[in-house]
Amino acid sequence: MADVDLSKNDNVLDTDVAREPTVVVDDVHIVYRVHGAGSGKGSATSALSRILSRRRAAGVREVHAVKGISFTAYKGEAIGLIGSNGSGKSTMLAAIAGLLPTEKGGIYTNGQPSLLGVNAALMNELTGERNVVLGCLAMGMSPADVRARYQDIVEFSGINDKGDFISLPMRTYSSGMGARLRFSIAAAKTHDVLLIDEALATGDQAFQQRSKRRIDELRGSAGTVFLVSHDNNSIREVCERTIWIEAGELIMDGPTDEVVGRYERGERP
Amino acid sequence: MSTVSEPVSLSTPRGVDAGLTPKQLADKYGLSVSGARPGLFAYTKQLWARRHFIWAFATARLVAQYTDAKLGQLWQVVTPLLNCAVFYLVFGVILSSKDGFPPGTYIAWLCIGVFVFQFTQNAVQSGTRAISDNLGLIRALHFPRASLPIAFTVIQLQQLLISMVVLVVTVLASGIAPGRTWLLIVPALILQTLFNTGISLIMARIGAKTSDISQLIPFVMRAWMFLSGVMFSIQDRVHKWPHYIQVICNINPASVYMDLLRHAFAPVIYNPHQNPHQSLPPHQWVYGLAWGVGMFVIGYVFFWKAEEEYGRG
Numbered sequence: 001m002a003d004v005d006l007s008k009n010d011n012v013l014d015t016d017v018a019r020e021p022t023v024v025v026d027d028v029h030i031v032y033r034v035h036g037a038g039s040g041k042g043s044a045t046s047a048l049s050r051i052l053s054r055r056r057a058a059g060v061r062e063v064h065a066v067k068g069i070s071f072t073a074y075k076g077e078a079i080g081l082i083g084s085n086g087s088g089k090s091t092m093l094a095a096i097a098g099l100l101p102t103e104k105g106g107i108y109t110n111g112q113p114s115l116l117g118v119n120a121a122l123m124n125e126l127t128g129e130r131n132v133v134l135g136c137l138a139m140g141m142s143p144a145d146v147r148a149r150y151q152d153i154v155e156f157s158g159i160n161d162k163g164d165f166i167s168l169p170m171r172t173y174s175s176g177m178g179a180r181l182r183f184s185i186a187a188a189k190t191h192d193v194l195l196i197d198e199a200l201a202t203g204d205q206a207f208q209q210r211s212k213r214r215i216d217e218l219r220g221s222a223g224t225v226f227l228v229s230h231d232n233n234s235i236r237e238v239c240e241r242t243i244w245i246e247a248g249e250l251i252m253d254g255p256t257d258e259v260v261g262r263y264e265r266g267e268r269p
Numbered sequence: 270m271s272t273v274s275e276p277v278s279l280s281t282p283r284g285v286d287a288g289l290t291p292k293q294l295a296d297k298y299g300l301s302v303s304g305a306r307p308g309l310f311a312y313t314k315q316l317w318a319r320r321h322f323i324w325a326f327a328t329a330r331l332v333a334q335y336t337d338a339k340l341g342q343l344w345q346v347v348t349p350l351l352n353c354a355v356f357y358l359v360f361g362v363i364l365s366s367k368d369g370f371p372p373g374t375y376i377a378w379l380c381i382g383v384f385v386f387q388f389t390q391n392a393v394q395s396g397t398r399a400i401s402d403n404l405g406l407i408r409a410l411h412f413p414r415a416s417l418p419i420a421f422t423v424i425q426l427q428q429l430l431i432s433m434v435v436l437v438v439t440v441l442a443s444g445i446a447p448g449r450t451w452l453l454i455v456p457a458l459i460l461q462t463l464f465n466t467g468i469s470l471i472m473a474r475i476g477a478k479t480s481d482i483s484q485l486i487p488f489v490m491r492a493w494m495f496l497s498g499v500m501f502s503i504q505d506r507v508h509k510w511p512h513y514i515q516v517i518c519n520i521n522p523a524s525v526y527m528d529l530l531r532h533a534f535a536p537v538i539y540n541p542h543q544n545p546h547q548s549l550p551p552h553q554w555v556y557g558l559a560w561g562v563g564m565f566v567i568g569y570v571f572f573w574k575a576e577e578e579y580g581r582g
Binding site: 019023096113125135 | 278279280281282283284285286290291292294295298299300301302303304305315318319321322325326329330333336403405406408409410411412416577578580
């Protein structure tokens with residue numbers, strides 16, 4: 001913790017030292033195309049489908065979710081994303097993870113960012129045990145690594161605190177338990193860039209404390225963490241920098257205390 | 270914090286980097302475009318690194334498939350047996366397709382056809398759903414997406430090997446003695462597995478984009494089954510038809526793999542002397558090889574071309 005605080009102050013106060021960027025978001029626009037029933041056309045040839053969709057008025061609706069957002073994130077930062085529902089926070093996160101194509105502008109990242117969302121289920125019909133093993137293997141760990149980490153992951157998730165739940169299929173888990181296990185699997189590996197979409201809000205108090213410690217560790221090992229949350233307290237505790245997005249536009253980008261304070265008071269700069 | 274009135278944004282590059290545009294900054298530190306598709310060689314390397322995942326995924330899925338059923342894993346054997354029973358009743362007893370076969374051997378001939386065709390049929394069907402059924406996994410973790418259709422082919426292969434045990438018993442019960450041609454079962458299955466992997470990769474990409482296709486697949490597969498001669502020799506039926514139809518029937522991959530395996534399992538019933546159309550010409554192996562390798566390469570490249578788009582939107 002002491003190390004992290006020190007580097008945090010360096011970043012904010014010392015304006016002369018070059019920092020290593022991990023995520024560069026350069027004037028990004030993201031447009032969702034919502035296809036009506038029966039008009040599903042492959043988007044492999046996006047240019048062609050754009051021409052087609054203009055002609056077919058009823059088929060496709062466009063939703064401009066992110067309108068020209070730019071920022072740069074640096075090594076060791078934890079950045080909160082705040083804004084009202086539907087403001088484009090989760091869209092921004094999915095785009096950084098490379099899951100959404102950008103309409104205009106570019107997103108450059110150091111390595112492959114890993115997105116951790118509450119909605120992303122693993123394999124529900126398989127046991128928690130299998131999910132841990134498969135999740136770790138999918139992230140590219142070797143079977144020996146998985147065996148070594150397995151116990152830590154299960155302990156961290158706290159799934160077995162109330163009996164032997166890890167050997168039950170994941171569909172029998174509560175949403176909180178599922179989210180905890182998914183977080184534990186994803187956090188088992190050090191990621192250069194970790195994107196968290198409200199995963200902390202679902203866990204209980206004890207788990208939230210553990211995950212905060214783990215996020216600090218991940219930042220300590222030269223990563224960058226993004227956190228989307230409606231819980232301003234968890235943003236305050238985890239992030240020193242916060243970006244406020246509203247209606248797909250960047251409202252404010254600055255130190256958490258200032259940005260969250262203004263957001264809560266509803267003062268737009 | 271004391272930075273409330275600080276005019277410098279936290280995003281702005283500092284020190285020696287001051288004044289760089291975002292693009293220049295990204296280039297200087299070697300950042301890559303998020304979600305960009307790796308090259309074909311790098312992709313293959315990533316995929317190879319995930320081989321344990323593919324195997325574990327396939328095994329886990331196979332085990333989970335029957336967890337709700339009371340008979341459990343027994344269904345893996347019972348399902349193909351029931352299929353054979355239905356086809357035997359319809360085509361063997363009612364329509365008497367078994368004319369020309371030595372007594373008692375039609376059931377073995379039929380079973381080989383049913384199992385071999387189902388191997389490909391399952392690969393097409395599960396390939397179509399490989400991406401769309403696993404969006405949760407795809408959106409949560411990063412791994413080469415080809416792992417999924419390949420894992421589903423491995424599941425089909427594991428299932429086929431179980432069916433093979435049933436098949437061996439059926440063949441022996443029909444009074445066909447094991448011969449040296451049984452060694453050919455292995456290369457024939459390897460070629461068919463290659464073909465299935467390729468077609469599964471192609472269907473996975475199409476199914477990921479157009480979910481309508483999964484409604485169409487059962488009809489396509491049924492038509493393909495009847496045209497491939499699973500329960501009768503299609504070559505016998507078309508020998509009076511125009512030449513190009515005979516050619517199409519001969520190079521139909523499902524027929525090719527059925528022919529190869531029927532010949533390998535039971536050359537006796539494969540080549541009844543009164544029926545020249547049922548002999549196995551050596552070019553069937555060439556067709557089998559071409560279909561297997563060709564389909565695998567085409568499918569792999571076709572799937573890889575859209576790698577960055579799976580799970581989007």
